[in-house]
Amino acid sequence: MKSRTYLPYYFIAPAAIVIFGIALYPILHTFFISLHQINLKFPDLGMSFIWFENYIRLFQDGRAMGALFNTIFFTVSTVALELVFGMIIAILMDRALRFRGILRATVLIPWAMPTVVAAMLWRWMYNDQSGIINAILYGTGIIPEYIQFLAEPALAWTAVIVTEVWKTTPFMALLLLAGLQVIPREVYEASEIDGASKVRTFFTITLPLLRPVLLVALLFRTLDAFRVFDVIFVMTGGGPGNATESLSLYTYKTMFGALDFGYGSALSVLTFVCVIIISVLYIKFIGTRGQQ
Amino acid sequence: MKFSGLIALIVVYSLLLIGCAEDNDITTITFNVGRDPTAAHHSIIRNFEEKHPDIRVQVVESPQDASLQHDLYVTRFAGKDASIDVIAIDVIWTAEFARAGWLLPLNDLVEELPMDDFLPGPIEACTYQDSLYALPWFTDAGLLYYRTDLLEEYGFDEPKTWDELTEIVSTIRQDYPHLSGFLIQAEQYEGLITNVMEFLWSHGADVWDETGRWRIATPEAEEALQLLINFIQVEGIIPRGVLTYQEEESRHVFQDGRAIFLRNWPYVWELANNPATGSNVAGKIGIAPVPGKEPDKQAATLGGWNLGISSFSEHPEESWKLIRFFMEYEQMKQFSIEGGRLPTRISLYEDPDILERSPYFKDLYEVFINARPRPVTPHYSQISDIMQVNIHRALLGRLSVREALERIDAEVLALFGRYGQ
Amino acid sequence: MRSTRKGKIGFGIIVIVTVVLMVFPFVWQVITSVKSPGEIFQAPPSILPEQIYTQNYKDVFTAGVPFHWYLRNSLIIAGLTTIVCLIIGSFAAYVLARFKFKGQALFLGILLAVAMFPQVAIISPLFLFFRDIGLLNTYPGLILPYTTFALPLTIWILTSFFRELPTDLEDAALIDGCSPFQSFYRIIVPLAAPGMVTTAILVFIFAWNEFLFALIFNTANHMRTVTVGITMFPGLHEVPWGTIFAASTIITLPLVLMVLILQKRIVQGLTAGSVKG
Numbered sequence: 001m002k003s004r005t006y007l008p009y010y011f012i013a014p015a016a017i018v019i020f021g022i023a024l025y026p027i028l029h030t031f032f033i034s035l036h037q038i039n040l041k042f043p044d045l046g047m048s049f050i051w052f053e054n055y056i057r058l059f060q061d062g063r064a065m066g067a068l069f070n071t072i073f074f075t076v077s078t079v080a081l082e083l084v085f086g087m088i089i090a091i092l093m094d095r096a097l098r099f100r101g102i103l104r105a106t107v108l109i110p111w112a113m114p115t116v117v118a119a120m121l122w123r124w125m126y127n128d129q130s131g132i133i134n135a136i137l138y139g140t141g142i143i144p145e146y147i148q149f150l151a152e153p154a155l156a157w158t159a160v161i162v163t164e165v166w167k168t169t170p171f172m173a174l175l176l177l178a179g180l181q182v183i184p185r186e187v188y189e190a191s192e193i194d195g196a197s198k199v200r201t202f203f204t205i206t207l208p209l210l211r212p213v214l215l216v217a218l219l220f221r222t223l224d225a226f227r228v229f230d231v232i233f234v235m236t237g238g239g240p241g242n243a244t245e246s247l248s249l250y251t252y253k254t255m256f257g258a259l260d261f262g263y264g265s266a267l268s269v270l271t272f273v274c275v276i277i278i279s280v281l282y283i284k285f286i287g288t289r290g291q292q
Numbered sequence: 293m294k295f296s297g298l299i300a301l302i303v304v305y306s307l308l309l310i311g312c313a314e315d316n317d318i319t320t321i322t323f324n325v326g327r328d329p330t331a332a333h334h335s336i337i338r339n340f341e342e343k344h345p346d347i348r349v350q351v352v353e354s355p356q357d358a359s360l361q362h363d364l365y366v367t368r369f370a371g372k373d374a375s376i377d378v379i380a381i382d383v384i385w386t387a388e389f390a391r392a393g394w395l396l397p398l399n400d401l402v403e404e405l406p407m408d409d410f411l412p413g414p415i416e417a418c419t420y421q422d423s424l425y426a427l428p429w430f431t432d433a434g435l436l437y438y439r440t441d442l443l444e445e446y447g448f449d450e451p452k453t454w455d456e457l458t459e460i461v462s463t464i465r466q467d468y469p470h471l472s473g474f475l476i477q478a479e480q481y482e483g484l485i486t487n488v489m490e491f492l493w494s495h496g497a498d499v500w501d502e503t504g505r506w507r508i509a510t511p512e513a514e515e516a517l518q519l520l521i522n523f524i525q526v527e528g529i530i531p532r533g534v535l536t537y538q539e540e541e542s543r544h545v546f547q548d549g550r551a552i553f554l555r556n557w558p559y560v561w562e563l564a565n566n567p568a569t570g571s572n573v574a575g576k577i578g579i580a581p582v583p584g585k586e587p588d589k590q591a592a593t594l595g596g597w598n599l600g601i602s603s604f605s606e607h608p609e610e611s612w613k614l615i616r617f618f619m620e621y622e623q624m625k626q627f628s629i630e631g632g633r634l635p636t637r638i639s640l641y642e643d644p645d646i647l648e649r650s651p652y653f654k655d656l657y658e659v660f661i662n663a664r665p666r667p668v669t670p671h672y673s674q675i676s677d678i679m680q681v682n683i684h685r686a687l688l689g690r691l692s693v694r695e696a697l698e699r700i701d702a703e704v705l706a707l708f709g710r711y712g713q
Numbered sequence: 714m715r716s717t718r719k720g721k722i723g724f725g726i727i728v729i730v731t732v733v734l735m736v737f738p739f740v741w742q743v744i745t746s747v748k749s750p751g752e753i754f755q756a757p758p759s760i761l762p763e764q765i766y767t768q769n770y771k772d773v774f775t776a777g778v779p780f781h782w783y784l785r786n787s788l789i790i791a792g793l794t795t796i797v798c799l800i801i802g803s804f805a806a807y808v809l810a811r812f813k814f815k816g817q818a819l820f821l822g823i824l825l826a827v828a829m830f831p832q833v834a835i836i837s838p839l840f841l842f843f844r845d846i847g848l849l850n851t852y853p854g855l856i857l858p859y860t861t862f863a864l865p866l867t868i869w870i871l872t873s874f875f876r877e878l879p880t881d882l883e884d885a886a887l888i889d890g891c892s893p894f895q896s897f898y899r900i901i902v903p904l905a906a907p908g909m910v911t912t913a914i915l916v917f918i919f920a921w922n923e924f925l926f927a928l929i930f931n932t933a934n935h936m937r938t939v940t941v942g943i944t945m946f947p948g949l950h951e952v953p954w955g956t957i958f959a960a961s962t963i964i965t966l967p968l969v970l971m972v973l974i975l976q977k978r979i980v981q982g983l984t985a986g987s988v989k990g
Contacts (some may be wrong), residue, residue, distance in 0.1 A: 007893055008808035012820060015805040015864055022861040023827045025842065026835035040370050041392045041670050042711055063681075089735075092728055103728060105973045106736040112968035113739065114922040114940050117961040121742050124954070128533035129545055129756040132741055138757075150479075151535035153688070166738065174911070175870075216869055223829050230924070239480025240535055241685035252833050256363045258674045259392070261370075261837070268834035275829040329948045331777060352932060355944035360928060367929050371841045540952045544754035559950045570751020 034265035041259045054266035064267060066242070067250040068274070074161065074246060075225040075278075081165045082221060086172030093173065094180045111170035119234035122163040126150055126235075153243035156236050160244055164231050168224070172217050179213030180206070215286045219279060226275050247271050320348045321377035321607050321614065324365070326356035332631030333618075340617045347610045358382050358482070362673075369394040369602070376602040377611040380429060383417040383596050383665055384482070384672050390425035391670030396601040397423040401612050405619055409637045413594045417665035425600055427619050430633035432595030433663035434490050434582050435656065437546060437554040437564070441576040442468075450580040452587040454494070454519060457553060461529050464552055472551035473529040475542040480684040483538055485676050486593040487555060488683055489666055491516040493591030494584035499667050499675075506704050506713070508679075509697035515585075517686060517693045524687060535687060547571040555582055557595060558634060561652060579652055581659045594663040596634070634660060671707055678703045739965070746770070746958040753954055769955035773963060776946065776956065782935055783942035784964070790852055790938060791920035794859040798867050798916045799909055801860070806871030807897050811880075828865035836929055843930060850933040858930075859920045866919075867912055874908035875901060910975055918968060939964045 034054055038047040058064050093103055110118065125132050126149040137143045149159045183206060191201045207214075229248040232238065238245035238253075247267065255264030323337065337349045354361050362385060368376060369392065381389060389395050402424055407415070414428030438450060442464055451457040461473035477483035492498065497512035523529040534542065539556055546554040547564040549572040554560070558579075567574045584590040599618060601611040617623055621637065628635045629649050640646055641657045653660075667675060679700055686696035745753055749766040752759060773780050809817065839858065840849075848854035878901060886896040902909070927938040937945070943960050946953050 005814075008812045008814040008817075011808040011897075012805040014801040015868065016820065018801060018857070018861055019823065019827055019864060022839070022857055023830070023835070024823075026838040027826070027830050029838045030830070030834045039711065040366065041388055043393050045711070088727075089731060092724075092731060095724075103732060105969070106732045108972045109736055109739045109965075109969055112918055112972060113742075113965050114924070114943070114961065116924055116940065117943060117957070117965075118738070120957070121738055121961070125738065125741065126536075127541065128531075128536065129550065130548075130754050130758050132758050135757040148533045148536060151532055151688075166735070170735075171915075178911075212873060216873060219825075220828070220866055220869070223825075227829075227831050229833070236536075237479060237481045239680075239684050241688045241690050242480065242681040248831055248833060251831060253677055255833060255837075256359075256366055257677055259366060259388075265834055268831045271831045272826075272829055276826070279825055279829070326949070327778075327945050329777065329946075353934060353945070354932060355928070355941065356947050356949055357944055360944060364929060364932065367837055367840050370837055371844060373844065539950050540954075543951075545756075548751075548754050548756065550756065557950055559948075563951060568750075570749060570754065572751070 030265045030268055033261055034269050036262045038262040039258070039260045047262075050262075054263050055270075057263065058266055058270060063242070063245070064247075064250060064270070067245050067247045068270070070243075070245060071226060071228070071247040071271075072274075073157075074164075074228055075222060077161055078164045078168070078225050078228075079218065079221050081161070082169045082172045083218070085165065085169045086176050086217070089169065089173040090176035090180055093177050107173060108170050110167050113167070115167065115230045116234060118167050119163060119231045122159070122166075123150070123235045126159050150236055151240050153240055156240055156244050160232055160235055163235065164225070164228065167231070168221065172221060175213055175217040176210065179210040183209045211286055215282060218286070219282055222278055222282070223275055226278070227271060247274075318346055318348050319607050319610050320350055321605070321610050322350045322352050322375060323378045323380075323614065324352045324354070324376050325380040326358075326361050327353040328356070328631065330631040332627050332633070335630065336618065336623050336626060337614075339623070340614060343617070344610075344613060347613065349614060365389075369604070372604050374602075374604045374606055377605040377607055378614050379600055379602055380597050381426060381600055383414065383428075383594060383598060384676070386418055386426050386598055386600070387420040387668050388670045388672060389600070390420040390423070394603055395425040396603050396605070396608055397425055398427065398601070398612070398615075399423050401616075402427065404616060409639050411636050411638060411661055411663075413661075413663045413665055414596060414598070414636045417594060417596075417668055418598050420668065420670070426598035427600075427615060428636035429597050429599045429618060430627065430631075431636050431660060431663065432557050432559075432634060433592040433656075433660050434486060434555055434595075435558060435560075435592065435659065436580045436582045437556060437560060438578050438580065439549075439552050439573060439576055440578045442471075442552055443578075450578060451553075451583050452581075452590065454583050454585060457583050458523075458527065458529055461552055462527075465528075470550075472531045472533075472545060474523065474553040474555070475537065475546055475551045476530060476534050476555045477537050477539055477542055478524075478530075478534040478684075478687060479536050479538055480680050481538060482676060482680075484680050484683065485666060486595070488517070488520070488679065489593045489664070490555070490582050490591050491520050493593075493664060494582065494589050495519070496585065496589055506708065507701060508704075509694065509701045513697055514693050517683070517697065521687060521689075521693065525689060535684070547573055549573050558652075558656075559632070561650075562632060579656065581656070590659075592659050592663040594665045596636070669713070671704075671711070671713075674707055675704055678707075742958050742965075743962050746955060746962050748955065750953075750955055766955070769953075769959035770963070772953070772956045773960045776953075778942065778945045779934065780939075780942055780960065780963075783937050783939045786852075786931075786936060787921055787939040787964070788967075790855050790859070791917050793852065794856050794863065794920040795913050795917045797856060797860050798863050799913055802864055802867035802912070803871055803875075803902065803905075803909065804897075805864075806868045806875055807901060809868065809872045810875035811883075824865040824868055827861065832862070832925055836925060839926075840929055848930075850931050850936045852936075854930050855920075855923075855926060855938070858926050859923060863916045863919050867916055870912050870915070871905070871908065874905050874912075878904050914972060914975060917971070921964075921968065 035049060035051060036047050037050050039045065089107055128134065128146055128148040134146045138146060147155065149155045187205055188201060191205050227248050228246050229252065232244055232246050232249055236244045238249050248271065251264050251267040251271065254260050254267060325333065334351065337351060341347065341349060354364055365379065410428060411431060414431050418424050418426040418428060443450070443460065446463055448460045451460055457474060465471060465473060476487045478487060492513050495512045495516035497510055497516050499506060499508045501507045524532060542554055543556060543560050543563065545551050561579060563569045564571045564577055565574045581590040582592055599615045601608050601615065605611055621639065624635045624637055625640055625643055625646060627633055628640060628646055635646070641653050647654055666672065669675065682691065682696040682699045685691040686693055744762060746769050747765045747767065748762045752763060809821070843849055843854050848857070882900050883896045886900055891899065922940055924940045927941045931937055943957055946956050946960065
């Protein structure tokens with residue numbers, strides 16, 4: 001049947017039109033701008049084509065490299081923690097009998113809150129005097145005196161990471177739960193008959209079977225974490241001492257603060273390239289369903 | 293198919309937009325401003341429309357948060373958007389917007405106004421390369437709030453110098469160790485710079501040298517910053533928590549009764565004196581100028597907002613009429629009384645109605661007339677960013693004061709090297 | 714499975730700790746939203762409010778901010794985004810799951826690229842584009858970008874769902890003379906309905922919570938959405954925390970309720986959608 005050859009194209013056409021129509025031009029435009037010197041504050045300097053000068057500047061810019069390092073650190077730690085907690089919660093949801101309903105509903109709450117408000121809420125919970133976290137830790141004797149969480153680079157990082165992990169673990173948990181429920185019960189039973197421990201079963205049976213869903217969950221979480229902006233912007237503004245500045249935050253300050261669109265676009269492309277590299281690594285090492 | 297439906301939707305909406313054609317005799321201009329809960333400008337605009345039946349003013353409100361407003365306006369101006377006519381801008385953006393060519397110069401127009409009657413600081417902040425690009429709508433200046441009950445208990449007068457403030461805090465805290473001494477705003481954000489500038493100026497330091505060239509690494513600046521760091525790290529005059537504070541965090545600690553001194557804007561006065569806001573210190577607070585190294589060096593950083601006309605406006609004449617209306621004595625008076633804002637015209641500080649509503653205007657007139665703008669340069673937002681990063685590092689103890697100041701100089705000069713001062 | 718009494722208790726404790734950790738910040742927000750302005754900033758904070766202070770909730774709707782408009786706009790925009798996204802996305806996901814065709818890998822790659830690009834960079838060109846075609850301050854002006862940036866996730870998830878569905882039924886339908894479109898519409902969509910629900914919630918929450926596009930594109934008050942609406946409460950300096958937390962509770966509750974109502978379907982959806990044939 002000849003019509004079948006074209007059929008897939010009819011089916012993806014609407015999605016392709018929307019994506020090409022809306023997103024492609026701005027993205028290509030950003031690449032184009034990144035090869036120019038252009039600062040909105042100085043219209044008389046015009047827009048001069050400077051090849052890859054913005055990119056060279058980028059690798060000599062300690063702040064950009066620091067932000068890149070921060071972003072990688074943030075992404076690796078949050079995604080790893082989300083994976084662990086997401087997995088635990090997914091297993092709980094998969095196994096729980098009596099608490100199943102309440103567990104599923106409550107676990108999704110953090111994810112339903114607007115990110116900006118969630119970050120404001122946590123910022124305020126970390127407050128050095130009227131913050132509930134200090135009150136609880138002090139009240140239970142865990143800390144001898146109130147802590148200024150957001151005034152200390154290491155603690156500020158911890159605070160930001162905790163907030164992000166709290167906010168986005170539900171996404172991971174939900175997708176992993178889907179993956180877990182695909183696995184037929186018989187597989188576990190067979191494994192138990194063989195005398196394998198539960199831990200061993202998890203690593204030799206469950207994890208490999210979770211691969212496809214793990215890929216989607218990790219991929220999209222990593223893409224998001226790598227572009228982290230709201231949580232850091234609201235909680236620390238990049239502080240203390242610029243210790244928590246992410247690539248997106250630096251890009252934002254460059255574009256909308258300094259109005260340096262050329263360099264800001266180059267920073268965006270750097271983010272983009274990094275995420276592509278990560279995606280390729282994921283797809284290579286975890287495998288993809290797209291190639292099945 | 294759904295997609296054709298979508299296109300139909302788009303077409304319908306576009307037609308709707310085109311359909312909103314204007315009446316020929318009436319010109320509509322937009323007034324772009326951050327939302328103000330006091331809504332004081334609304335009645336003034338109604339009066340304006342009554343007086344000018346041929347002009348209609350559409351108020352376009354955005355979130356009050358300055359950085360959100362900045363993003364919004366930058367995007368619109370970058371697109372040469374003609375939908376902005378009159379715009380309210382933060383004092384620190386004025387030079388930047390002027391340099392970008394987004395604001396109309398007002399030099400020829402302002403002759404209609406008694407320019408001698410305006411406060412000098414706000415006018416300086418509206419001036420870029422000897423041209424006026426906006427007019428000051430209302431002003432703001434850093435003030436020192438103190439607990440009158442505590443100071444009276446120990447027989448202290450309001451401090452005029454940093455030494456006096458230190459002495460008062462040390463004495464009172466011997467009996468009240470849980471009280472914070474002095475609260476400022478020192479998170480890594482714009483507010484840090486408003487505080488730091490007051491420390492610099494109050495030590496006779498500045499960011500420009502006598503020839504008008506950038507230079508922050510001076511012995512005076514080093515002394516000023518070192519004092520700030522000692523307050524935080526050594527003497528505990530300023531609690532370490534301020535490294536995470538913006539205006540509101542510090543206000544709440546102060547009005548809950550947990551601090552002796554607070555540096556903040558005038559807005560705190562009415563809130564902290566109103567028990568309905570949850571204040572525990574209503575009637576127990578005083579205001580004074582921020583201290584200096586010597587009594588004659590007291591300095592305040594200028595805040596406030598200006599009104600300008602977009603270069604892309606299709607109705608500059610009508611826009612000017614609106615700005616001029618806001619700048620007239622009567623309207624500025626009404627705005628000050630209804631909105632609690634500080635007027636920018638000198639004569640209003642003697643107006644009996646205004647003094648009745650805000651008696652402290654009289655005592656602090658010296659502060660308002662001497663308030664100084666942060667560096668007026670199109671590079672300001674970047675300079676502020678550079679200062680925030682390096683000074684915050686110094687406050688954390690990760691950089692020495694000298695290193696921090698020298699780095700600021702190096703980075704700012706590199707910036708000037710790239711684009712010109 | 715062997716399960717001892719001890720194990721059950723331990724398991725129960727883990728569940729309770731998890732629930733408490735996940736839900737506590739939200740509960741704290743609700744508690745704070747019914748505290749008076751003075752009590753919110755007490756140190757140390759009071760665990761339960763001295764009295765229920767409802768003024769914060771009244772202020773959300775009466776403080777001069779038309780919050781009910783914002784709610785309506787967000788509902789319309791997020792709702793339509795979800796519908797458009799699901800329809801367009803399920804078409805694409807169906808062929809990606811069932812067919813091999815030229816450009817498939819390229820399409821998947823472009824999808825990811827769109828999902829990856831920093832939005833700060835594209836807001837400016839997109840603003841110009843939308844202004845020129847008259848989409849600022851309209852519903853489609855937000856629905857279109859939201860659909861664009863939610864499509865990659867939609868398609869990736871739906872593809873994985875569709876792939877798990879048995880092919881026998883479709884084959885039978887094709888033999889019976891159904892067109893591929895009919896077999897998709899009559900067989901795949903109903904089978905995958907639970908999976909679509911999960912995706913719908915994901916997309917809805919994304920659109921409901923988006924901030925940057927909403928701030929820049931819809932500046933007219935009657936077209937504003939709730940997330941931007943919350944930022945309309947603060948004044949020049951003062952931030953009314955109680956009102957903001959009340960507003961945040963108000964806009965989070967519909968989502969929580971929706972999730973509560975649909976939660977059976979979500980988990981079933983993920984399960985049913987992925988039962989191997």
